[in-house]
Amino acid sequence: MIFKGGIKILKIWLDFCEPKSVTMLRPLYEKLMKNNKVFITARDFDSTYYLLNKWGVDYIPV
Secondary structure, eight states: OOTTTTTOEEOOOOEESSSHHHHHHHHHHHHHHHHHHEEEOOOTTTTTTHHHHHHTTOOOEE
């Protein structure tokens, strides 16, 4: 946990292992990104990388 200007900033890790994870969790990711540090890992399954790239989401391939 980090404090920035008196505001608590959380470090959050999301792992996208399949395309439906990307589709379902993208709204949550966008909301969390506003006030927190979010790390994304993704697995090369079906169109997971394609969707993340299409929506401009930075991720770490695993």
